[in-house]
Structures are given as C-alpha cells and as structure tokens.
Amino acid sequence: MEAITDFVSAIVLLLNFIVVPGLSYGSQLALGALGITLVFGILRFANFAHGDTMAFGTMMTILATWWLQSKGINLGPLPTALLALPLGITATILLLVMTDRTVYRYYRHSKAVPVTFMIASMGVMFMTNGIVRFVIGPNDQRFLDGKRFIVHARDFKSMTGLSEGLSIKLSQGLTIVVAIILVALLFWFLQKTRTGKAMRAYSDNEDLALLSGVDPDRVVLVTWIITAILATIAGTLYGLDKSFKPFTYLQLLLPMFAAAIVGGIGNPIGAIVGGYVIAFSEVMVTYAYKKVFVYLLPQSLEPQGLLQLLSTDYKFAVSFVILVLVLLVRPTGILKGKVL
C-alpha cells in the first residue's frame, strides 16, 4: 500500500512542478512565438520588437485594469484584466499599424533586404521599450485580482490524504484555456476564411498570390492585427502568472525565437510545438529531482545530491542549446517551416 501512495506522490510531485508550470509557460511562449512566426511568414523578417510589443500590450491592459478597478468593476473570481484585454488589444493594434505605416511600409515598397527590416525592428524595439518605461516605469507591477487558486495544495492534501500537494493557480488554468481557444480561432481563420487563405497564399508564394489578386496591404494589415492580439494576450497571461516587468519581456524574446525556429519558422503549428518543447525542457532540466527519487527508490538507495541538471539561472542556455541542435540537425525545424 505504501509503495502505491509513494508512487502516486511522485506523480503528483511531477505534475505540480513540471507538468502544470510547463503547460502554462509553454502556452505563453506558444502565443508569443505565433506572433513572431506570422510576421516572419508574411513580412519575412525576424521581429526583434516582439517582446516589447508584448510589454506594451500588457501595460495598456494593466492601465485599463486599474481604471476598471477604480470604478469598482470586476469579474468576481476571474481577474479584471480579462475585461480590460479588449482595450489593451486595441491600443496595441494601433501601435503596430502605426509602426508599419511609418517604418516597415517604406522598406516593403522599396524591396529592402530582410536584414534592413530586422535593424529597423531594433529601432522600433528601442522606441516601444522607451514608451513602456516612460509610462509605467521599469519596476514590477502586480495587477492580479480575483481568486488565486483553482486547486489549492492544502485542500488537495486533505482531500486525497497524500503528503504531496497539487496546486493549480487560476492564472495557469486560464492561460491554458485561453491559449486553446485562441489557437483554435487562429487556425479556423487561416484555414476557412478568405483573408486567411489569402495570407497563406501570400506567405507561400508572394508573386503568385499577387498575380491572383491578393491585396498585399490588406494581408500585411491583418497580420499586424493578429500579431497585436496574440502578443497582448500572451503578455497579459504571462504578467498574470508571474508579474509584469518591462525587462522580463525583453528577455522572453530569446525563448520565443527559439520556439518559433525549433518548431519551424513560419509554421503556426510549429510555433505551438516549439513553445511547449522549449518550456518543458526549461522546466525539466532545471528541476531538482531529489524528492521524486526519494519516493520511488527504497530508502537504501536514496540519492545524495539535489539531482538538478542545471541551476535555474541557466534556463536561457536550455532554449539556446535546443535551438542550436535543431539548426544543426534539422535546419527547417521539427515541422517544416517557412509556409503558413
């Protein structure tokens, strides 16, 4: 009997520290990587400003949340930020469409090389970063309200009688649900609607799409709008789950790029796969497995060290090593990239 409870405890431990955080972080990365991959598929450049676009969208959502909270409006158990999202998204769409009009359109029309776009996106990154820091400051902001947990570790323990607790934060559950809905909507849009098909055609073969009467300006506009929606939601979910700090969003750029490239850049399904691959490897490599083995092995074989492969500070290294491995072994990514 004790062997069974120990086994279940080990499973719960893994669920609590690997599966749940991995799923929610992976969903956040996947939504971010989708934005990068869309811009890459349609506009054909690596968008360095994406992390800061996320920060901007989140900041706008936070401001709207505070405004709603000051009016006494809330969603009960759910965070008020959900109600504020449309406002944040609208602001981000305005920002992205404006940067496209003022910056990228010129290079698109003059058929500039991708590297020029990329350097321009660095400029946009600087400007967006400046705006975010100017408006909300460089410090941590918390904007989570409502219920904190779906499953609380203490309740779980008393309910099951196990010595290990499973806790699922509301923000984690919310992230996974919202990500599923959003991805389903995106795929429906890309597969079934006329505009979505035009986008895929444009990404596949620009000249042929233009010949068939696809309006490039419209495709680009829609791409930026979708990117804004994805970035704002991804950023807000990340902010709800962890906390909002402009600098962290700049650092998210690397795992998001890694996710997009690992999955196959330009391929939306690849971005999702890549997001989870990166997130799970980060969590798994930096988790200390000692307790799991304490449950699984007999006492005489109890491990001595922490059984942690790498300290948590090396999580960037993990995404990068995966990135390099994929580039060397399979340059197109896990799923073949470069087509929407």
Next chain:
Amino acid sequence: MSNTHKTQLSFAVIALLLIIIGLAQSWNVSLGILNLCLISAVMALGVNMQWGYAGLLNVGVMGFAALGGMSAVLVSQAPIAEAWQASWGQMVIAALCFAATIAVSIACYRKVAAGRNRNLALALIIIGGLALTRFFFDPAVTAIESIEPAKTGFLGGMGLPIIFSWLFGGIVAAGIAWCIGKVALGLRADYLAIATLGISEIILAVLKNEDWLTRGVKNVTGLSRPVPYEIDLQTTAWFIDFMRWWHSGSLGALNEVEQQLAFKQFVINGSSIFVKLCYTGLFTGVLVIILLLSVKALNSPWGRMMRAIRDNEIAAAAMGKDVTRRHLEIFIIGSAVIGVAGAMLTTLDGQFTPTSYQPLRFTFLIWVMVIVGGSGNNMGSVLGGFLIWLVWIEAEPIAVWLMTFGTSWLDESNVIRIHLIENAQHMRLFFMGLVLLLVLRFSPGGILPEVVRKQGS
C-alpha cells in the same frame, strides 16, 4: 562636401560639445564622458568589422564585452592560494574529463557514419562525460566557495597589472568567438543574429552563477588600476607643486585663509581630473592603434576580399574564396576588439558587476552607434561611438529639464507632473530608437558613409 571635410567637421562638433559640457557642467564630467566615448568607439569598431566589412549580424556584443570584463578580474586579482590548494587536483581532473568528452564526441561525429546510431552514441558520450566531469567539479566548487565566502570564495586571478587584461580580454573573446563561429556561422543572417543573442545571454548566465570563477553576483570590487589613485596624488609633492603653479594666478588674489581652502579644493579636483586624463591617454592609444590597423586592413587586398564576400557571397565563392573561413576570421577579430573594449570598461569602473550588463545598453546601443556613424567606415564608427554616447548620457538631464520646463504650468505636487519628471530619463531609449530609424530611412549609409573606391581612381 567631401567625406574628409565631413569627418573633420563632425569631430570638431564633438569636441565643441565636450568643451561646452566642460564649461557648463564641469571638466570632470566632460572627461568622464570622453573616456566612455573612447571605449564605445572601440566597441563600435569591433562591430563595424563584423557588420560593416563582412555583413555578419552579431547581436551578442554584450557577451563579448562581459568576457573582457571577466578577464580584467582574472588578470588583476591576486590568486587565492588556499582555494587553489583545496581544489586544484579535482579541478584538473574535471578539466581533463571535460576536454576528453569534447574530443571523444568530435571524434565520434567525424568517424561514425551519420544516422540514429551516431546520434545515440553522441548523446551517451556527452551525458556520461558531463556527469563524470561534475563528479569531480562539484566538490571542487564547494571547496573553493567555502573559503571566506564573504571576502573571496573564488579562485582569484593571476595577480598581474590590470593593463594586461586588455590583451587577455581580446584573447578570451577571440577564443569563445572561435567556438561560436564554428557552430553558428553559416547560418542565415537572421538565425545568426538570434544565435548570438542567445550566446550572450548564456555567457552572462555563466558569469552570474559560476561563483568560483568570478564571484558571480557578489561582484568583484576594488580592482587595481593602471593609473595613480586620487588619494595618493593629493599627498604627492610634485603634484601639489604642479597644482600650485597651475592655479597661481587665481590663488594670488585671495587672502591667506581663503587660499588654504581654495587650494585644497583645487588639489582634490585636480587629482580627479589628472586620473581621468591618464585614462584618456591610455584609451586614446588603444583606439588609435586599433583604428590604424582597421584602416590598413580594410584597404588591403584582404579588406577588399571581405567586402567582395559581403556584397556577393556566391560570386566570391565562385572566385575561389573560402567564405565560411573568412567569416570565421572576421568574427573572431571583431569579437576580440569588443573584448578589449570590455576589459577597458571594467578597468575604468574598477569593479566587475555581471548584473550591470544589459542588452539594450551593451548590444543594441553599440549597433545604433555603428549604423548612425556609418557602417563600413571606420571613422564613421568612431564618430558614432562618440556621438551616440554623448547623446545617451546628456539625453537624461535634457529630458528631465524639458519635462520640468514643459510641465511648469502644473502644480508642484501634481501626480502627473511628478510621474513625468521621474520617468523622463527613460525617454532616451525612445529617442535612440527614433535616431536609428531616421538614419536608416533617410541616410542609410550613416553620417560618414562607406567610401567605395572605383577602379582607376
């Protein structure tokens, strides 16, 4: 206006700005800015070699600069004998294990035919080798870090004069660049950018966490100096005499008591300016050497070949040029120059703080310097380094002043006014982005564009 005139005029403007800052704020501030301008110019030269000569997009400048900073610690700190005694045996074994792991995996990669078997064997060799390495390495690290953790807790350095670290920083950066280049060069431009971005984050993670090497986030402070200390100067006879002679005019007009006080102040200010001037001399020396070598290299057949590869890789390859090899070469040289600049910066600061390396300041700002100055033109990069650093530093007080002035119609205690003034400093990021975009759009060659010599001229 010819390019030479433009160069002269631009540098005259910079000199004028520095003089204005010297008169309006103080010469101390002005020289402080000049020193960082010189370091920025060296860094920009390094990036310009990679991007301007060869078209390689290195977004990992921060990492190489941090490696230079690390070498300043490793060269100048005195070795910690106890730490070495406690750990050297295990450290050597661990190093051997690590080297053997790499050697065996490379051999396996070369000898075994590609396929599932090779991948499996490689994975086993790497995992087994790393586990073995850590078996010896972890206790060694614990031993090192337990020796006076509040004061040292690391291996220390070589105890040499810190000026050698400038060379050593270049060598370390070059070595790491070789490893990176072997793996990452040959990737498409945008992949290379992301790869280098990742590598710089990894280098920073290592420097922050490997306490046995660099004390990590505990920082190493009080690095030795290549120039005298202010406090020593203030008690040195020749310096005091020099100051008396220099200020004899203004001192003569005062009475005895005032003279004493004023003179004391003069000596304190003077010592600080003297130290900064020493640094300026050293940095200018390094900048001039690197600049001369760069100009020579760019105008040599080798430089012509680099530009040919940059402008058309396929054509250059068809002419028998080994593109990947040349790319590796320039990547290493450029990174070494960045490493030198990084070591200079840490020397100037007198301390090594891994947390101070931020990508916006150390990677993207350098890129703005190169693009704005003029990619492909060495003088352009130097100018960009000077100009952008000046703007970066002075934008802060100017933004605060503008905000204070612009909101003066609001009440002192107005929340919006306080917020605007407090956060005004962040506007410089916005401004930098704007400058980059404007230059990229309206003057893609930068202020001093690349000089393209046509045949026969």
